[in-house]
Amino acid sequence: MARDIIFDPLLPLWAIGALAALVALLCLLAAWRGLPGWWLRMLAGAVLVVALLDPSLQTEDREPLSDILLIVVDESASQQLSDRPAQTAAALEGLLEEAEADGLDTRVARVGDGEGDEGTLAMTALSELLAEVPRDRVAGAVIVSDGQVHDAGLAPDLPAPLHLLRTGREADWDRRLIVSNAPAFAILGEEFEITLRIEDQGAVPAGLGDEAEVILAVDGGQPRSYRVPVGRDLPLPIALPHGGRNVIEFRTPEAAGELTDRNNAAVIQINGVRDRLRVLLVSGEPHPGQRTWRNLLKADAAVDLVHFTILRPPGKQDGVPVTELSLIAFPTRELFFEKIDEFDLIIFDRYQRRGILPGVYLDNVRNYVEQGGALLVAAGPDFATADSIFRSPLSEILPAVPTAIVLEEGFRPAVSDLGEKHPVTEALPDDYGADGEPWGRWFRQVQVEAAPESQVVMDGLEGEPLLILDRVKAGRVALLGSDQVWLWDRGYEGGGPQAELLRRLAHWLMQEPELEEEALTAAALGQEITVTRRTLGEAPGAVTVTAPDGTVSELVLEEELPGRFTARLTGAQQGLYRLEEGERTTVIGLGPAAPREFVETIATDAVLAGAMDATDGGRVAVEDGVPDLRPVRAGRTAAGRGWLGWTPRDAYLTADIRVLSLVPAWLFLLLAGALSTFAWLREGRR
Template structure:
């Protein structure tokens, strides 16, 4: 501690205006005495002055001060872009040299902070390098009077300079790694939809930016959708273009886009973009053909009309060709069945075709029934709700449609009460698994009975429900399409609440969605989602088996995750995720892509070393900017606060000279006894002068 900071302070015994009034009165008295040439006037003036000064009560204050070290903040960029090329080595070498130089400086404390290092969380890449934010947080604990300056070691790719708060009142110096004039090819997504209509194309606006090639140079793009076979397209470099992608399924679709390697590359990571687009169906177009009026017909119609997303076209054959009752056509409130328009011209426009108790009556020629079978093979959906005629010679099975049906009628129909039960495979199939009221295996379900089942022999597909020991609901895949066969026309009993009813609406909804290939109802599927820092994996299958799933991490490493059988056709496992990006899962047959965190990191949007982001901050604070790989390490100096803090090959830290007061010594200038003696002495001297 050093005594310094001497000062004179006043603690007046009277208000200053009172002392001023006494001073004026004293001057008048002394002035009158001098005007009358009285002897001893000056001594009286001295006595009054001493008394007035005593009333002001002056004292000498001496502060005990302790010098405080200045603080230099060193901010080190450890973001992923710093790992490109030799940047990290340049950073480490520069860091060692800076530490050594600053350690030799007197009265200086060095604090360090890193930004962008691993462990920043899955969302760290989404926000890029937050160097200024890290600096502001560190500066919050540093008194600004002690701040000597900030030195940042970075490649210049800092993404929070626009959001930086108040700049520190000290120089911010930037030392850049990397080289001037770097070039790199980058795939930039300007606009992409978050959802699109199934069966239609969505437009993605993008550009391939590359300073090393001329504008318009052809660049090959590779596109993959949900890990399927790749497609290629050529786009001009350095121009914004539009690329179309077809959505062929509902739910999430992962689109990968890769640009071919350029002549000069810093990294290939930013040659790739991953997009997540949700496929939604505009409206479900359903064609319902009822072979004849019956009790279940209205149930079908009410169910489909109640769904606002369904466009229903319903025809009921009220007057078959063999019906001859003599009623004139003009008196029938019927419309002709537009056979050709529905089953030849517009058949591909329907998402689902339902035949409800339809039988061969010559209404639909074999040619059009063959069109329906081909429609299924090409990806269409067909639902057969069979009635008693399905077991007769005029069965729909005896037409070309029979080639795509999974169960063949035996010619027998059983009409006795039974409760539909879920089969063993049905308890694993998502269409019938966990249906309300199904009960446990071996138990009778809690829903009402049906009274008719058409006996069939399954040829293919999966029997998910049984009635009286016979196949009741059979699901099958045919070519690119799907078929569902319900071997009874008594589902309407559930809709009427007979014996408590049953989940007919949920069952039919699931069957329709399975026919429409909705991902959540796939019976053999691999799926995953992120929950916290865990990648939750689920494998659905009809056959129980202990399995493992291979997971390819964004870094390219592959790990095996064991799955545990959990019932209801599910096997689950989990993996702790630490990297943001695209995870690729495969069980050998199916592949699933899952995005975790930022799949198109801002950190890799542009990895070229640049001075454009930190340059304005350095200029505004008087700091310097240097390319250490090319220009070498600048000299580091200490300068006074009013001097320049950077030059062509040097940077400086301020010498603030800050201190804290550890004690205060207060000494009165006029102690009471001394004041009394001086005042009496002056008065005595004045009296002696007058007495002569």
């Protein structure tokens, strides 16, 4: 219960003030004139002014409300290290018992890892708690954490002390691997630098040495080891081994006694791109498809094209001087002997032996392919003649043998059963042709017999091999058994996907990873990993997945397209995932190079110091025991050795209000009249 004197003026305050001023003025005038009853008149006026203010006694029946203690429990990844989960549980249990003993209500919020890589958002959780309870009941707030809070700058304006109950131990130490200066893209064949750094944090034990081992592996392949000085940046030159995505893992072995090895590894993903695609196109007898090849290759700004067309054989006797046969001399030695290794792809388009290229140069082409080069032969009728390019050293690497028969009849190219699975020809667009047919017709094909080990991915007339692929040692070869792909480019009978087909074919020849026919790949979108297994054979087995923390699970693949099997999983952790299926392995990294929760793992008070000092709060280490809770007045120090303070808020709920006038109106009038009468009598007697 509470009682207060209140006023309920009968007139506006300005009118009562004016009346009081008038009374005072008249009384002062009476005093100046020497009237002995002036003070009685002043009292009578004061009584009337008070009567107009209507003083009353207000009585409230109050129900006291308990004070509230806000508790934020950090359950992020860094809080799962060592014995911190047990410390957190003990601290929370002790706080709840202390709060109950002091009659405090509690509100508890648990904070995990933020979405993506936001880290520990303890202040956001505290703000949400504060918004859910009456502000005048909040007696204090406690954060149970290792102190590594990533939104400390968003601390709410608390009306009571903020405390940190810190987990972790003074003897904790940790080693961290940092990778910086890593680009998103890099040019194949060119070295670039990334920066490595090893940092030791916390109570580092003596005798660890000034260097640490760093192990580097690309796409889960053969690891390489380096010695890196601790506490210093080390520039490391790297060259990407292949185009497309390269997953590079850096790892330093776990040292004895360190807090965790989760930050001993870092994963970066760099896309390898070719600076310029160098293509050598050698055309034989001019034909309508020659411009198709040239336009296709010149349309790509990233392609450096060297194109030579042989219009006239050297043995032709027409009286034209040799100096007038071409603008420049055909640099056969330079192209096929000195600089052949600089080309990414060599194309022979309807080329036949005419004495232009000696056998030794074609033998160089064969060696170029066997050492990792790419060769595409677009065959016309010339391939079936005695002067065929097959009748040269290239016969050892070509994937088919000509039968000397040229089939000249309309046919529609079709993808073979094997081609339905091969990445070069799978799911080619089929919305080109007219009259309900997928593609337009071609009218000429060279009959060939494909080698047993080759891959026939497209068929032509009566099922004859049309597009044959083969691997030759470290290189690759393709044979297109027709010179009429240009009909698709011209849109004859609706045309066909010649640009897409030739683009895939060129990239497969240059060994782009996304077009490997036997491959295990993974792609990440957010925390979801899509696993794809390509194969030309039977259905593969389950994929073994090793998570960053070492847990192993199996993933069953389902056929999405012929030869392509996929599955999806959601990665609960950030870091490197290893996937294995038979002899195929790959890796995929989720999240940044180093997850934020493991950048700093040593418990600290420094991050929250500003927010705690602003509210006179304190910090206590859980390893020293759960502190007592004590009530302290507002503005006083709210923490000490072994205790944390809370501010009593004296909040209440008003159940009933009663208002009673202190003096009845008639008594005010009687008192004012009596005082006025006494003043008159005193002055009249004078």
